[in-house]
């Protein structure tokens with residue numbers, strides 16, 4: 808069990824003006840921001856980040872969506888961070904997400920689902936390292 812996770816506020820949410828409301832919900836849930844940047848991925852960078860999904864039928868859609876506009880990438884800290892953050896964001900498909908979760912409130916579809924949250928401690932480290940140097944995290 809680790810105390811850090813990695814998140815992205817995805818292009819659907821940044822373009823609809825939800826960034827502030829989503830960050831507010833994350834911070835009010837007890838997560839501390841340890842690193843953060845506003846950045847736009849190229850298709851190649853989005854493909855590298857989601858390399859594990861390369862063989863999935865939705866890979867092309869995912870990569871073009873994730874490079875379609877700016878995102879907010881962040882490393883968050885809290886006890887039991889990975890599991891608690893997955894609970895806070897809700898199911899991948901917002902139609903199945905619990906009431907009050909970030910995806911239920913802000914996501915439109917299974918593809919454009921407002922936020923990313925690491926699914927394991929190991930991936931939280933890999934994903935945080937993808938975006939942030941040692942100088943950029945505190």
Ligand code: GDP
Nearest residue numbers: 865868869898899917918919920922923924926
């Ligand atoms: P997560 O861990 O809840 O983000 O879900 P996954 O690891 O299964 O999928 C990664 C991301 O791929 C999701 O957050 C969605 O943005 C996207 N995705 C998953 N399933 C689908 C799908 O059926 N269609 C599309 N277009 N995108 C999907």
